Amino acid sequence: MAETRPRTLFDKIWDSHVVERLPDGTCLLYIDRHLVHEVTSPQAFEGLRMAGRQVRRPDATFAVADHNVPTSDRSAGIAEPESRIQVETLEKNVAEFGVPYFPLLDARQGIVHIVGPEQGISQPGMTIVCGDSHTSTHGALGALAFGIGTSEVEHVLATQTLLQKPAKNMLVRVDGALPLGCTAKDIILAIIGRIGTAGGTGHVIEYAGEAIRALDMAGRMTICNMSIEGGARAGLIAPDETTFAYIKGRPHAPKGEAWDRAVAWWKSLPSDEGASYDTTIVINAPDIVPLVTWGTSPEDVVPVTGAVPDPANESSEARRAAKQRMLDYMGLTPGQRMQDIAVDVVFIGSCTNGRIEDIRAAAAVAKGRKVVSGVRAMVVPGSGLVKEAAEAEGLDKVLIEAGFEWREAGCSMCLGMNPDQLKPGQRCASTSNRNFEGRQGPGGRTHLMSPAMAAAAAVTGRLTDVRELAR
Amino acid sequence: MQPFTTLTGIAAPLPQPNVDTDKIIPARFLKTILRTGLGKNLFDTLRYRPDGSENPDFILNREPYRKAEILIAGPNFGCGSSREHAPWALLDFGIRCVIAPDFADIFFNNCFKNGILPIKLPQEVCDALLADAELGANARLTVDLERQVVVRPNGEEIRFEVDPFRKHCLLNGLDDIGQTMAHAPKIDAFETRRRAEQPWL
Numbered sequence: 001m002a003e004t005r006p007r008t009l010f011d012k013i014w015d016s017h018v019v020e021r022l023p024d025g026t027c028l029l030y031i032d033r034h035l036v037h038e039v040t041s042p043q044a045f046e047g048l049r050m051a052g053r054q055v056r057r058p059d060a061t062f063a064v065a066d067h068n069v070p071t072s073d074r075s076a077g078i079a080e081p082e083s084r085i086q087v088e089t090l091e092k093n094v095a096e097f098g099v100p101y102f103p104l105l106d107a108r109q110g111i112v113h114i115v116g117p118e119q120g121i122s123q124p125g126m127t128i129v130c131g132d133s134h135t136s137t138h139g140a141l142g143a144l145a146f147g148i149g150t151s152e153v154e155h156v157l158a159t160q161t162l163l164q165k166p167a168k169n170m171l172v173r174v175d176g177a178l179p180l181g182c183t184a185k186d187i188i189l190a191i192i193g194r195i196g197t198a199g200g201t202g203h204v205i206e207y208a209g210e211a212i213r214a215l216d217m218a219g220r221m222t223i224c225n226m227s228i229e230g231g232a233r234a235g236l237i238a239p240d241e242t243t244f245a246y247i248k249g250r251p252h253a254p255k256g257e258a259w260d261r262a263v264a265w266w267k268s269l270p271s272d273e274g275a276s277y278d279t280t281i282v283i284n285a286p287d288i289v290p291l292v293t294w295g296t297s298p299e300d301v302v303p304v305t306g307a308v309p310d311p312a313n314e315s316s317e318a319r320r321a322a323k324q325r326m327l328d329y330m331g332l333t334p335g336q337r338m339q340d341i342a343v344d345v346v347f348i349g350s351c352t353n354g355r356i357e358d359i360r361a362a363a364a365v366a367k368g369r370k371v372v373s374g375v376r377a378m379v380v381p382g383s384g385l386v387k388e389a390a391e392a393e394g395l396d397k398v399l400i401e402a403g404f405e406w407r408e409a410g411c412s413m414c415l416g417m418n419p420d421q422l423k424p425g426q427r428c429a430s431t432s433n434r435n436f437e438g439r440q441g442p443g444g445r446t447h448l449m450s451p452a453m454a455a456a457a458a459v460t461g462r463l464t465d466v467r468e469l470a471r
Numbered sequence: 472m473q474p475f476t477t478l479t480g481i482a483a484p485l486p487q488p489n490v491d492t493d494k495i496i497p498a499r500f501l502k503t504i505l506r507t508g509l510g511k512n513l514f515d516t517l518r519y520r521p522d523g524s525e526n527p528d529f530i531l532n533r534e535p536y537r538k539a540e541i542l543i544a545g546p547n548f549g550c551g552s553s554r555e556h557a558p559w560a561l562l563d564f565g566i567r568c569v570i571a572p573d574f575a576d577i578f579f580n581n582c583f584k585n586g587i588l589p590i591k592l593p594q595e596v597c598d599a600l601l602a603d604a605e606l607g608a609n610a611r612l613t614v615d616l617e618r619q620v621v622v623r624p625n626g627e628e629i630r631f632e633v634d635p636f637r638k639h640c641l642l643n644g645l646d647d648i649g650q651t652m653a654h655a656p657k658i659d660a661f662e663t664r665r666r667a668e669q670p671w672l
């Protein structure tokens with residue numbers, strides 16, 4: 001039966017991966033790539049072992065340890081016993097089941113969502129899953145990529161499929177050009193501020209429009225990465241020449257004749273003219289300003305030039321109470337100017353903003369300036385290869401000279417599973433993705449922002465409009 | 472997986488919105504390689520003071536809610552990380568059913584894989600159930616999955632919707648992998664066609 005209805009990018013990827021449609025509409029969906037890390041996989045491998053099952057496609061599965069790894073010198077291994085056991089368990093599992101693995105001392109090691117695109121493992125039109133909610137990152141390449149729980153990790157390991165129901169389509173169109181001083185991070189914070197942290201629940205978000213097209217792949221990955229902070233399991237950006245140029249020549253990219261066939265297919269993937277979306281949101285890029293979060297939900301965004309909002313303006317008692325609780329946790333008062341808020345720690349890294357472009361942006365602000373005395377500022381490259389690339393450009397020297405710590409690759413202070421944690425009450429300017437209570441360490445206070453803005457906070461000691469420094 | 476049929480138990484109220492999975496089980500407790508044992512750290516930062524002692528104000532530290540098997544929660548429950556440790560921690564504590572106006576997608580999925588029933592009901596219905604849950608020793612609800620009803624302490628029955636396939640799996644305690652394995656010939660055929668048409672995949 002010929003498909004004539006105009007289809008979205010999501011519809012096309014979905015349709016091409018349905019192995020079987022069950023009577024109630026649930027689909028058995030084929031999974032092209034499965035990325036595995038140490039935190040959400042041990043129980044899945046144990047399940048396989050207990051049932052006497054194998055990994056169906058080890059060649060489509062890639063493992064790396066990232067959440068627990070120390071970002072200081074690790075030639076001596078991992079000191080913390082539980083973290084060490086988790087990484088050793090992954091190493092034992094990948095050896096037993098024959099899964100490709102980038103060890104801790106391999107330059108290709110890094111955050112799983114940095115490594116996938118960097119190695120060319122993630123490609124347009126694929127379905128990609130990982131036991132991690134930020135799997136949405138890979139949607140920047142035009143892949144349907146989403147986070148799954150450990151039971152589903154086991155299901156994919158055993159069957160290379162998942163039982164899923166199709167999501168709804170949401171279009172977020174960002175029209176016009178982004179103003180100077182604003183980045184992809186400001187776009188996605190603006191979107192989450194608009195739709196709210198549950199706005200995308202049940203949807204896959206496709207990002208389109210001039211401002212999205214103008215972004216490089218790093219920026220697109222930042223946008224798709226935080227789809228989950230808007231409630232959407234997956235974000236998507238149609239593949240284009242920027243995408244193809246990024247993938248070409250990477251270790252796992254198609255080569256020769258396969259490359260030409262792949263590109264021809266990739267070019268057929270963008271949403272058809274007239275395809276319909278369940279929800280459409282339009283954002284005007286020229287209206288975007290550098291944004292920061294003030295509360296403990298990623299939807300709590302405010303212009304850096306603005307002030308802490310007053311819970312009294314909330315619509316319901318429940319919302320007032322929730323916002324007041326956030327202010328108490330964050331140690332802020334209504335009306336306080338954001339730029340008067342002093343920081344103790346600056347964290348530049350994570351799967352949101354740990355790519356070479358992010359480190360360049362931070363170094364450009366840091367160059368010729370000094371981290372304010374008493375502020376701890378750390379830069380954690382997203383992978384060993386990002387670290388090498390930054391060092392080849394001399395960015396490490398710029399950052400170290402300015403007083404930043406230059407560390408090894410990993411998830412680090414994004415979620416504090418390794419020793420990189422905030423102490424209770426410490427306030428952090430962070431390029432990561434979640435400002436939840438205790439996310440970066442028990443009692444820690446997080447303000448999310450772009451890498452340039454985080455670097456600006458490091459050299460002034462307070463939340464700062466990076467456009468002021470550029471003058 | 473333990474089947475879920477009918478559950479009668481204490482319901483605890485936790486009405487705050489956007490309870491994220493970091494709040495359900497903070498990342499520092501994810502270093503386990505087991506599924507069990509996480510119950511003691513469920514809602515850790517709400518449940519314990521910085522010195523490790525219990526916070527007497529937190530609902531699950533009060534009688535009879537220490538034995539709660541049902542949670543009446545706020546909107547967007549389970550947002551954030553995909554960690555299945557969140558339902559594992561709830562289950563290990565003894566909670567088999569969460570009722571809320573809506574849930575984050577990944578958490579919602581993960582519940583079904585672990586014999587936990589998440590039920591979406593409109594905010595005003597949740598408000599009534601929150602009031603029931605405030606009744607202390609009388610905060611007992613019955614959740615009947617077969618009939619798809621929640622029975623309030625006053626006997627009123629509230630109908631809820633559940634995906635038929637997921638209902639079937641929960642009622643019978645079925646593991647999805649075994650069921651998917653039954654489709655193995657279809658998966659084989661899909662892979663064979665793929666290898667011919669799109670060998671780079």
